[in-house]
């Protein structure tokens with residue numbers, strides 16, 4: 001029989017992800033067995049949230065109902081989620097890997113007290129991504145530039161080449177976990193007994209022990225230092241965009257790959273030029289005579305000054321397009337244009353003679 005997960009969480013079928021999360025949290029607190037709630041009900045809530053709290057699973061559920069998740073008689077068959085690395089779950093007594101808890105129970109580690117389940121993972125952690133602001137002036141963003149930036153980050157320790165062992169130290173198989181890096185323990189939870197595999201406390205999940213840790217990095221394989229790098233900023237980058245520098249983030253522990261560095265671009269405004277995408281917008285003021293009789297005026301572009309022909313009878317608010325006078329598009333996909341908006345200055349405070357002459361013109 002298909003279960004109505006929306007009903008269980010008390011949300012509508014169109015509820016947003018946030019609404020679902022909020023509803024789950026509220027209900028989970030209400031029905032928490034530690035607070036005298038109903039364990040079955042709590043289990044059901046969990047089941048519903050596992051599905052509705054995940055965009056992909058929610059879609060599948062909306063399409064096929066809870067049958068898509070292979071409900072067995074004795075509760076969820078977690079293996080049925082397929083392709084998500086939940087294979088560690090078995091019916092009845094659950095048996096899973098602490099590493100996966102971070103993913104599965106990610107949103108509510110506080111309830112289960114599993115927070116920090118990811119610590120001491122067997123696989124060395126990839127370095128953290130970093131984010132920094134990069135301030136550019138208007139022209140540098142339009143034409144590209146090279147910038148030197150300096151910041152502190154974790155780098156691969158040169159003393160141990162990142163393996164964490166003092167040169168010459170002996171590296172041996174851990175006697176505690178016999179090299180598997182894992183130890184089993186049974187945890188009693190509201191969902192029944194859960195056998196967990198946690199990282200071996202003796203070797204930190206490495207499966208190996210080192211007779212002497214690297215004296216420079218303390219065995220982590222990384223150390224923090226100030227670095228300077230040159231960044232090539234491409235022509236056409238705009239305010240709010242980012243540059244990703246692959247592998248320029250923090251070094252991973254013990255030889256794991258480095259994170260990426262993201263540079264968030266802030267472009268300072270220009271007093272003359274306004275940018276809209278790859279186009280430039282400017283304004284020019286002309287006199288009433290120039291508007292009526294026509295003229296050639298000097299116009300600034302980011303590529304230098306040029307003459308713009310003002311035809312006879314130009315109205316205030318007219319926009320002239322200067323083809324290819326904008327910003328070079330990223331990846332050399334052409335170039336933007338400049339748009340010059342004309343405003344006509346209407347004179348005020350005319351003397352009597354001027355007024356009479358103007359009236360005589362009859363325009």
Ligand SMILES: [Zn+2]
Pocket residue numbers: 157158159160161162163164165214215216217218219220221222
């Ligand atoms: Zn070291």
Ligand SMILES: [Zn+2]
Pocket residue numbers: 174175176177178179180181182200201202203204205206207208
């Ligand atoms: Zn061990």
